[in-house]
Amino acid sequence: MKQTKYLMNPGRLSRQDNTLKFTPVDEAGNEGQPRFLPIEQVSDLYIFGSLDANSALYNFLGKEGIAVHFFDYYEHYTGSFMPREYLLAGKMQVEQTKHYVSAKKRIIIARAFVEGAATNILRVLKYYDNRKDNCLSESIATVEQLLASVHTASDVPTLMGIEGNIRQTYYGCFDAILGETFCLDGRSKRPPQNELNAMISLGNMLCYAACLSMIYHTQLNPTISFLHEPGARRYSLALDMAEIFKPILIDRLIFRMVNKRQLQPSDFRMEVGGCVMKESARKRFLQAFDESLKETIKHRSLGRSVSYKHLIKLECYKLQKHLLGIDTYKPFKAWW
Template sequence: MGSTRYITSMGELTRKDNSLCFRKNGKNVYIPVENTKEIYCLNEVSINSKLLDFLAANNIIVHFFNYHEGYSGSFYPRNQYNSGKLLVKQVETFNSKRLCVAKSIVNGIGSNIAEVLYHYYKHNKKEVKNTIDWINKEFVQRINESKDIHQVMAVEGELWQRFYGEFKNILPEDFIINKRVKRPPDNPINALISFGNTLLYAKTISSIYRTHLDQRVSFLHEPSEGRFSLSLDISEVFKPVIVYKTIFDLVNNRKLQVAKHFDKKVNYCLLNEDGRKIFIKAFEERLESVFVHPRLKRKVSYRTAIKLDCYKLIKFIMENKEFVPFSLKERM
């Protein structure tokens, strides 16, 4: 899994000499500190302050998730990348150019959704063409003509609804979505979307942490006291590329099946431990898959592309260079 370690079982995470030790069912599993940049705790994990000191010294971020596979919070070391100058400029940009950044983000989401749908159009799913045409014409026009954030978010909401409406043409019948339900998800496809979006959100938190950007000052989403809203902004354009492509591949290739990989309760539905492991493996493989970046003239992973979007935003804030989020079509 590269630099990310996932803990899917209940247990205790401690420091053992100069490495990490996860103890479950009376057995120790050692986690090397070298190359570990983040840990995802997807179950109940006990920790202590001695461990936190060790994690901080080794610059390792830990993300915690609740019973419903939702994001609870993160521990990360004292921020090494604080920049008062950038923070002041980031707030100034929010006040003066928020709408401009928000439009760029939503245009990026639309572009990437259209590209994902076009893949299926090429593979004889001709029904998706109506949504592709709507994105390329009406959607782009309405975003460009939007006068405020509320109008932008209304068009974005319609974009996602149209995308979900195409699932019936892409996925087998037992995975078709009736409506998007988040907390908690009520069927297998909602469970996959929620879990994937949560993993991507945490990945983006880690990427932003390693830049000078401030997590709290966002542009599309309202800055909020209860969450890192800039991570929501940056992650949006990557959802079609990373989360939904992972879901479609796993479901259509029957690597995830309703009967085998989900726990269905009275009012909700979650991936079971086997299902989570399958999803995490595919999610990480997609993050680490590479493409040739046309401007950098070298191979870049999708994980790096998230960080590059952070740097693009910094360039916009500090130097007023146009902010164009990652495009699946352009590969940059």
Template sequence: MNYWQSKAYEKRVRKFMQKTLYLFASGRLRRKENTVCVETEEQVKYFPVENIRDIYVFGEVDLNKKLLEFFHQHEIILHFFDYHGHYIGSFYPREHYNSGYMVLKQAEHYLDAEKRLFLARQFVAGSLANIIQVLRYYANRGKEIAHYLEAIDEFNRSGLASCHTIEELMAIEGNARNYYYESFNVILEGCPFVIDGRSKRPPADPLNALISFGNSLVYTKMLTEIYKTHLDPRIGFLHATNFRRFTLNLDMAEIFKPILADRVLFSLVGKRMIGPNDFERHGGGVFLKEQGRRTYVEEFEAKLQSTFYHRRLKRNVSYQTCLRLELYKLEKHLIRRRSLYTLCEPLVIGRM
């Protein structure tokens, strides 16, 4: 029996087929034998634990230590969000795949200025390549965004090569994203929303609220996937490793935000699936209401499960699978098993 017929392969396939559980209603979360029981005022539901990848908690949920022990045994992360959908933290169980060797390699590449700059450049190059891919998609559908596309392409082709520090890389990415966010008004022309620059804390308008919410989902998705690898999420390369709890997920998310969060935003707003009534203003900021968040995560999960042709593997893979594959590429680069020239090469895709 070869590997493809083995139980190890079957177990790995099941891991990739696990689903995310989103909890919006308030209630209680507890263990019931080998299931996760969700109790609300309206209903009681049971979810087999082996089918759960991670859990997103938006409502007020009660749970106990016994349940957290259960989640630790089954490698399940919980991500918590506040009333307005802001990410506030995660239950990140003790790692099952700890590797002192990998931690040393991550630290080595962080402390060596040349190695860190190389990796940081790959993250930014991946981000810009996918931004360009998104813009080309809409340019091919008649959107007048050639000016923005040319400017960002110039940053990608010549700007990155001239960077000699992390700060210069961050500046290049920031300038490119300013052009990118300006293009939103052209892509979404005729829609009820406009964006006047990026604002985060708090978001100043509905589009900024959607960007922030989508980015938070990508950050936490990457954190879940990092947990399933030998990588340490505390050691990033583009974002400084300091007193912040996690940084590597922020690095990896730069690659995926354009093709996950932004594409979902364009789809929801362009198809009028989310409108003005899905937002509320509070404390000078604009936030998604619960129904808007529900609509967003449904579209977001659909995007994760959709597939594209992976040029290196020569087969279709889902975006969810690709999150993990990119982490494996980083692992191989750190331990010198494979040279990493373009971190996000498979994601520069032709079909959106």
């Protein structure tokens, strides 16, 4: 079974026959013990250390359909190597473009993305509200009011404003959910200014990369989006899709790890550029994220257990059906 592989250390990645060979290299240039990754076991690669590779390797990865996602020193997503889109279809490309160009068609899909994200945010808030003596009830009421206004938003900028207010209200609840261990003190990015912001930034980028990988395995074009504005050098449809899954995949993961004391203030360090998660903590976070993607739930419509990773792909399939006029797109909403 193919799996995501995370390369944390700097080193050299090369092809050896039909196997990937990773040789770690320390700061002094000394090589460590090579690790071999059978190509048939790799679905995609997440690179967190400095990587030395050549075009022959990327040709090999491209032929095998393996995406490579890169993160910098501060765990910011910096870009991806994506193989040639082997499933792109002309009809889907035309329909996806039509739905973006038409303001009437675009707003329907954009509303669905915000509706899915807000509903999943409410699911998380209500869960912790029950555990925190109803201290989140006022914020829940605010999010519910904002969610009700999603369907009357006439354009995407208005919708993005509503989504921003929902997020602001939601992030305002993090301190109450996590207690005194960590404090958000407002959302800060590039670089994150404290430990909790560092966790959120890393988690959101992991969710974005996971959505991008799943989009690649469908006929959708990742550069044509509906909520976020398509732009140069970014796969904006993955940003749209990630909005739905961040509350379930990332925020729940952060709350669980902090409340179980799997992440402590000592797992971070402050630098001139911002707050950085130490390597040992980053490995624990990545392992927990990977386990979350593999976790399964009983799907109501399919009647069988599916992983969270497969849920993302199913979301892409639902969007495809909407674009082709087969079925109306309804966003994924957690029911547990």
